[in-house]
Amino acid sequence: MARIVSLAALLGAWQYLSGRDNIYFVPPVQDAASSLWNEVVNGNLLRPALQTGALALTGFLLALVIGTVVGVLIAVFRPVSYVLEPIMSASNATPIAVLIPIIGIYLGLGFSGKVAIVFLFCVFAVSMNTTSGIREIKSGILEMTRAYCVTGWRRYRDVIVPAAMPALMAGVRISAGRAVQGALTAELLLAVSGLGLYLMNAGNRYDVPDLVAGTVFVSAAAFLALHLAGRWEGHVLRWRTDLKN
Amino acid sequence: MTATSTVIAPPSRAAGAAHAATLARERRRKWTYRAVFWAALLLAWEVAARRAGPRFLPTLESIAVDGMSGFFTNGFVVPFLDSWLQLFIGFAIALAVTIPLGVLLGWSRLPNVVLMPYVNGLFVTPTAALLPLVILFAGTDLTFRVVVVILFAFYYPLVNTATGVRQTAGGLRDLSSTLCMSKLAAFRKVVVPAATPYILVGVRLGLAAAVQGMVIAELWVLTGTGEVLKNLAQFRRLSEFFAIVILIVALALLLTGLLRLIEIRLARRGMVSAGES
16 A cells, blocks of 8 residues: 555656656656557567577576586685685676776677676676585585485485575576676677667657656566566475475 | 684694694695686786787786886876765765665665665666666766766665664564663664674675776766776777776775675674673
8 A cells, every 4th residue: 555655656756847847857657658668569679678688698597507617616626715716706896897898809899798798797696606505505414415325426416406506596596687787788888789779779869758668678677587587596496395484 | 814713712722733733734725726826827817918919918017017107197097086086975875875764664664665666676677777867867977977876886785774674673672672771772772783784784785886886887978987998998008908997996895895894893893792791
């Protein structure tokens, strides 16, 4: 109930602002809504969304594979953790955007350059979550594994990987958000394309209803990506009875 | 580094000495690995740089000498300081708004129910996608950069403060009312200390995001360090480019490292005072 009231108040304030003459950057609610509807129906938003989605997904999957492998290596082999862990945590706190001006020199301004940005946005979170997931496995579980003589490959497949799964999937969920962030950042700042191109064009035309519609659409798409990642997490962890309340 | 061996209480003097020796040996091993591997990485960079040439990859020497001296002599210091000033203005505003708001969200239910959907919605939205919209009402000057920094930085301080306050709000609040503390005293003496570690983590994460926001804002409207970086990359003055990147990253790491140090200090003091009472 309180939410409905607040939403109504927000829309009311929006509508009030759009009526003021000196504020040109707030379009009337119905203009933005009809613009959103039209642009979705005629495919002007969906076509670039597929492009952006492909970019985000490629970088995300690459980061998932490489981040998991590196995370496992760091957790399992102590020398690897000595040399790589400081690099990982420093990179995670580094503003990746500083690399945007030079990525073109090495990877070009096409798909691979943009994938590299998405990858760098995601990979450190995946790796660090994997590492801490494996490290935080309770020693009792590992002791029991030893007591039942589960060794080698089966120890990883049946015990360590499932036990580390919750942390790993948390990394996946965080990275899904960062992948969309990275994709939009790359599409606006590295080489304009996809939804970035759509937003840029609308902004340059001063077509404010289209711009607001595009921004809302991007937000909804990001929400969908996070929702799907959450569903995947729930599916993978469905055996964890303690997570269901 | 030496603190680790003194924190763990040895069961006996001999065992303690043996334990300390093991720790020292492990530490030596750790730094040997690091020295070898990191030296190999730098060597690989150097070899690659010499083969690729300065227009593709600058050598370490040219970054350290030409790049760093270029930073001071070619007038990059002013935009660099300017960028960080903008960052701190934006970050200070973000904290001044989000921490009190976070306290409110953690303390009572109604603001939480009403506001959290918007907070989460804004968090989910890729912040970069807001740039074309922000530029319409904030222009391209100081306001724009400050607003972008705020948009990047607001989430973690807000949500962490709310979480910290909410966690204490339940049990400890009951306890303090049992002890006949006034609401204000309970807030000052119970909720604030208990929530401080959460807030600090939020500030640290927010700061890292704010630096990212600063860079993105400046690359978008081409001012300050962002403009400098873009130009240097365009003219392939890579030794200066990498020198500035190293300075930005070093400063970001230094600041987040300092916050982390405060976190650890507070955590340690918290444990001591809990043990004393």
